[in-house]
Amino acid sequence: MITYLALFLVLFANANAELFTAMADMDSLLYTEKHVVSLIDQYIEMEMKRLEKLKEFAKDYQRKNQEALRYGMDYVANPVNAYLLIKRLTSDWSYVESMMKNNNAEVFLQNITNQRDSAMVKFPDQEDLNGAATALMRLQDTYKMETSEIAEGRLAGLQRTSPLEAHDCFELGRIAYNQGDYYHTLMWMEESLARVHREDPPTASESEILEYLAFAMYQQGNVKRALAMTKRLYKMDPDHPRAKGNIKYYEDALIEQGYKKKGDDGDLPPVVNPRKDDGGVDERDTYEALCRGEIHKTGVEQAKLHCYYKKDIPFLRLAPLKVEILNWKPKIVIFRNVLSEDEVSLIKELAAPRLARATVQNSETGNLETASYRISKSAWLKDVDHPAIARISKRVDDMTNLEIRTAEDLQIANYGLGGHYDPHYDFARKEEKNAFKGLNTGNRIATALFYLSQPDAGGATVFPELKLTLFPSKYDAVFWHNLLKSGEGDMTTRHAPCPVIAGIKWVSNKWIHERGQEFRRSCAMDPMEYE
Numbered sequence: 001m002i003t004y005l006a007l008f009l010v011l012f013a014n015a016n017a018e019l020f021t022a023m024a025d026m027d028s029l030l031y032t033e034k035h036v037v038s039l040i041d042q043y044i045e046m047e048m049k050r051l052e053k054l055k056e057f058a059k060d061y062q063r064k065n066q067e068a069l070r071y072g073m074d075y076v077a078n079p080v081n082a083y084l085l086i087k088r089l090t091s092d093w094s095y096v097e098s099m100m101k102n103n104n105a106e107v108f109l110q111n112i113t114n115q116r117d118s119a120m121v122k123f124p125d126q127e128d129l130n131g132a133a134t135a136l137m138r139l140q141d142t143y144k145m146e147t148s149e150i151a152e153g154r155l156a157g158l159q160r161t162s163p164l165e166a167h168d169c170f171e172l173g174r175i176a177y178n179q180g181d182y183y184h185t186l187m188w189m190e191e192s193l194a195r196v197h198r199e200d201p202p203t204a205s206e207s208e209i210l211e212y213l214a215f216a217m218y219q220q221g222n223v224k225r226a227l228a229m230t231k232r233l234y235k236m237d238p239d240h241p242r243a244k245g246n247i248k249y250y251e252d253a254l255i256e257q258g259y260k261k262k263g264d265d266g267d268l269p270p271v272v273n274p275r276k277d278d279g280g281v282d283e284r285d286t287y288e289a290l291c292r293g294e295i296h297k298t299g300v301e302q303a304k305l306h307c308y309y310k311k312d313i314p315f316l317r318l319a320p321l322k323v324e325i326l327n328w329k330p331k332i333v334i335f336r337n338v339l340s341e342d343e344v345s346l347i348k349e350l351a352a353p354r355l356a357r358a359t360v361q362n363s364e365t366g367n368l369e370t371a372s373y374r375i376s377k378s379a380w381l382k383d384v385d386h387p388a389i390a391r392i393s394k395r396v397d398d399m400t401n402l403e404i405r406t407a408e409d410l411q412i413a414n415y416g417l418g419g420h421y422d423p424h425y426d427f428a429r430k431e432e433k434n435a436f437k438g439l440n441t442g443n444r445i446a447t448a449l450f451y452l453s454q455p456d457a458g459g460a461t462v463f464p465e466l467k468l469t470l471f472p473s474k475y476d477a478v479f480w481h482n483l484l485k486s487g488e489g490d491m492t493t494r495h496a497p498c499p500v501i502a503g504i505k506w507v508s509n510k511w512i513h514e515r516g517q518e519f520r521r522s523c524a525m526d527p528m529e530y531e
Contacts, residue, residue: 029085030069032123036089037062043100054099077456077503079139080153081161082417083132084168090129091171133175135418137184138499141275142288142420143458147187151195156457156501166196167203170212177212182219186273189213207237211246218250220273223257226250228268283464287423290462290469291498297467304328310335316398327468329530330490332480335399339392339475344452346388347381348506351412354379376421378413396448396510400479403516406441412452415459415497415505423464423496426511427482427489442514443483445521447493450477450508458501465492472505486527487514 040058048055068081140150151169153161173188193209196202210233218226227250234243289295297305305328309320322336355377383390389410397404427444428435436443449461454474461470461478470478482493497507521531 029089029124030065033061033065033085033089034069037065040096054096057096057099078153078155078158078161079132079135079417079501080150080155080164083129083136083172084161084164086124086128086132087168087171089124090126093123130175130179132417133172134179135416135499136172137176137181138418138420139458139501140184140187142291142499143501144288144292147191148194151191158457158502164195165203166192166199166209169195170204170209173209173212173216177216181276182216183273183275185212185216186220186271189216207233207240210236211240211242214246214250217271218253220271222269222271222273223250223253224268225271227254283423286464286467287462287496287498290464290467291458291460293460293469293471295467295469310399312401313398321399326470326478327463327466330466330480330492331531332463332466332468332478334470334473335477335479336473337475338395338399338477339450339452341475343388343392344475344506346386347392347410347412347452347508350381350385350389351379351414355412355414376413376415376419378411380409380411382409392450393510396512399477400446400448400512401520402446402512403520404510404512406513406516408439408444408511408513411509411511413507413509415500415507418499419459419497419505420499421497423494425482425489425491425494427493429489436513439513440515443487443489444511445483445514445517446479446481446512448477448479448510448512450510451475452506452508453504455500455503455505457503458499459503459505460498461495462498463493463495465494472507481531483514484527485524485529485531488528490530 037058040054040061044055044058068085136150139145139155140147143156145155149155151164153163169188169192173185173192176182176184176188189209189212192204193206193213196204196206196209210229214226214229214233217223217229227247230243230246230250233240234247237243286295305325307322307324310323311317311320321338324334324336326332326334356379357377381389383393392410393404393407396402396407426447451472451474454472459472461472462468480493482490484490497505
């Protein structure tokens, strides 16, 4: 019943909860799992005669954990693996608890509880499990992945895990159900049902699957199928506490739809499963198509783009910067190879112990708060933290010709499972009156985005209004102006990072502000002029 996965990076003793929000927190779960095996073995040694079943569980647990550790980063940087690891240490751990409680294991379980609360061993919680499951569903939607392909462990053509079992799929469906997401409930319960029929012994209850699946069918408009499935459930389990009542409920629903008699389910129509309309379907569809790399600039547009060496200041005459123009209005450029491997490693090393759940600013209160549409952890590095950070800030000055002394500190972000951030603006809009008030440096005039890693698949940066997709390339930096010459926000700079399918994504932002640019940024005759 237990399947395995893992992810690799360091979890520090002072790290926050919400492990799913940053890949940098996931490595410790492998060692948490290994520690659990050790504690279980101790318990088995004391209770050998009464706990043979638990011993078999522990052996299987240990074998698969060792397999995950052996494959290391290549094995673990996979969202399916991440979901399973978190699932194993949350819902599946409940199974272990029940076995032990049935055998007077309260003392041992208290020991485990103490370990969960310690700084040395970090356990995920239900929020982590829900977050990992939601991440898989987000990947499924964004990249149009078939449920069966994900269940087989294949993401973007990458095979890094053994297939999911029926119980794993059932848990995904149940999490979706608890969130009122019947679109995904239907897909994952169907997959669970298909798999339970192929398993011997089955890892999930067919009657449970049918009940959830029938209600999801009903919610998605498949009332006839909901009725047929519930009748099947009732035939399988006449004593089911809800099946008979649900049959009447679905029959009444059919009568309301115009069917003449109860039980007139007739031929079953094709399944319909509409995706929820969240009010931004047009942008969502464009965003997801860009993430998949399905939208490209025309040949005429591409012909206007070019590369050049930037050497407009004395230092750059000795060490010019490689610049590639990606878009003209607004002008978006990428600076190639502006970071070294030593600098990237140092930034990650300094940032890792400071990582905290990334926040967004409430437009009404100005307060920072976490949000489900921003899944990452971030940290801030000052120029005084290390000479290399100060050098990078000076490099941004050379790259952009803008004043850096009024810029924000360097922000480092590590994306979590299916890590993403919904389309947004970097600048503060007029209604966001309290944004950046404490800085007293005006609005964010420009953004420099450094790529500190290159995921194996996914993780692009996209601009929906411009139909532009940028796939991460390590050591490079993307730069654009957020404001027009008038100081008004450029609405075409709305952008978003796409979910990471596989691998690790680290980025760093340097947000440059208006104050101090008076003698750096030239004026224009037309206030709406682009840079």
